[in-house]
Amino acid sequence: MAIANCIIVDDDEIDRLMVTSFVKRFPNLNIVGVFESAEKALPVIEKERIDILFLDIDMPELNGLELRKKTLEVPVCIYITAHPEHAVESFELETLDFIIKPIKFERFAQTMNRIEEFLEIKHKAQLFESSIGGDTIYIKEGHEQTKVKLHDILYLEALKDYTLIVTNQKRHCVLSSIGNLLKESHFQSFIRIHRSFAVQKQYIKKIGSLEIELNNNVLIPLGRSYKDNLIL
Structure with a gap:
């Protein structure tokens, strides 16, 4: 540091x-x-x-x-x-x-x-770059671009002005708030389930009172004010 x-x-x-x-x-x-x-x-x-x-x-x-x-x-x-x-x-x-x-x-x-x-x-963290194609985004990391398929993303996690894009392989950080990211057309399949988290509906395995479980057994906190977003 x-x-x-x-x-x-x-x-x-x-x-x-x-x-x-x-x-x-x-x-x-x-x-x-x-x-x-x-x-x-x-x-x-x-x-x-x-x-x-x-x-x-x-x-x-x-x-x-x-x-x-x-x-x-x-x-x-x-x-x-x-x-x-x-x-x-x-x-x-x-x-x-x-x-x-x-x-x-x-x-x-x-x-x-x-x-x-x-x-x-x-x-x-680097600036989020627009995707090429409907199911892929590119994220700047140093002087290179990392290709990330949308269906590989487990969840989005807010970190003040930044957002973590979490996959099974890696956690990518982009300079964009989770609110702004969810407005992008590429993230229309994601829903906000907490002030700090968003997931894809089709990957939800179980919905509890305080958290949800994804298909890969990852647990994500569920905010009370966001429960209506989960009405399938």
């Missing part, structure tokens, strides 16, 4: 020191600033190139959720909080991970693995 700029915001001094000490164990993280309030952090975020936000939620005046709403251009947001009840709301704000205090280094290290994987995918 290339050097990533980060900011730490927490109104508790001990927690700020703890997170700072953890971050310093990772040489690829550069701390741009450590702040006791969102108000003090916001001007720096707006001025500097920030890659990662480590945010508390329960802070006076401007809280961590409100700060994120103002800084959605920052690729990675990690919440470190004593309030698990905010988890659902936080993930609606493009949150990569949600850590419950008291924070342990082992848990923080897991988060760092997720951050590295996300930034690596973001770095490697």
Whole structure:
């Protein structure tokens, strides 16, 4: 992972020191600033190139959720909080991970693995290219194009502004949101079954209350608001 700029915001001094000490164990993280309030952090975020936000939620005046709403251009947001009840709301704000205090280094290290994987995918992702023929798409990977047959695609998975195109052989990442991808004529056979997933109807083997099973036994989460899409 290339050097990533980060900011730490927490109104508790001990927690700020703890997170700072953890971050310093990772040489690829550069701390741009450590702040006791969102108000003090916001001007720096707006001025500097920030890659990662480590945010508390329960802070006076401007809280961590409100700060994120103002800084959605920052690729990675990690919440470190004593309030698990905010988890659902936080993930609606493009949150990569949600850590419950008291924070342990082992848990923080897991988060760092997720951050590295996300930034690596973001770095490697290339623009999706239009297909040639009705059942094939071409995906740019470096200086080459990879040919992918539509019937080989198991599912689509959203990753912020990117979409993973998953086959049995490989996971391809394209710079296109899953919503925009599903508008393409080539993906008309796919249906949205979750905020982050889309599948092809003909490959659905079993429909459960919380997930669906594909013909190859892969399990995909099923969102409540998307169940009507499965009426065959």
